[in-house]
Every structure is written in C-alpha cells, then in structure tokens.
Amino acid sequence: MQQTILSVSTAGTGLYEFTDRVDRFVREAGVDAGLLTLFVRHTSCSLIIQENADPDVKRDLQAFFSRLVPPSTDASMSWVVHRIEGTDDMPAHIKAALTQTSIGIPVMNGRLTLGTWQGIYLFEHRVHPHRRHVVLHLA
DSSP: OEEEEEEEEESSSEEEEOHHHHHHHHHHHTOSSEEEEEEEOOSSEEEEEEEOSOHHHHHHHHHHHHHHSOOTTSGGGTTOOOOTTOTTHHHHHHHHHHSOSEEEEEEETTEEOOOTTEEEEEEEOSSSOEEEEEEEEEO
C-alpha cells in the first residue's frame, strides 16, 4: 500500500489537470496491479476524469455547470441561504455534490488504465484561487 497527498493550486473556477503527477506516483510506487483511489479533501471542488485533448471540452463543461448552477446573485438562486463565504460558495457546494469527491482507477502492469484521451482533473468551483489537497491511496 502506498499513500501521498498532492497539493493542487487553482487560479479560480476551472479544470486543472494533474494526470502527470498521479502517473508519476503510480510508477514510483512499483505496484504492478491494484486500485488507485483519489479523494479531494474539500467540499467546494471535485474530481473528474475527462478528455484532455481538446480544450473546448473544458470550456464547454465549465459553461454547462455555470448555466446549471449560477452564482447565488442570479435571480434563479434566490432560495439560497448559505452565502457566508460569498456568492459562489453554495453554488460550489452544489456543483461538488453533482460531481464526485473521489475516483477509483485500476492499475495494471504498473500503469494507470486511463484511456487514450482521458485525464484526471481537479474541478475548482470557487471563483478565487485555492490550494486543494488530493489524497492518493494505492492498494
């Protein structure tokens, strides 16, 4: 079993790929077969596996989630009570609830079994920069 915590710095809302860092952890662990679990220790961002070839995918995903869950200043969000950390706070929690805070990826022959165009992303839902922590557990 191997474990580590990666720090991912964000510049605000968006998708931040860190596949290379996860891949390096798996290769250095020397485990031939197993399951890698990634868990983000925050409630206003999430983890996703998504296409990493065309940047339009990232833009479209971000636009979709912005339309699905706008800031709490939007008239459609007038029901939101939790605004203690700003107008993006509760919408960020909702987006995180709609996505996922942990991912499992099989490891075979000492490598992640991601598909050709798949990348691992931290999906930041807050407007301001943050330092996020992702736990990696390989067993």
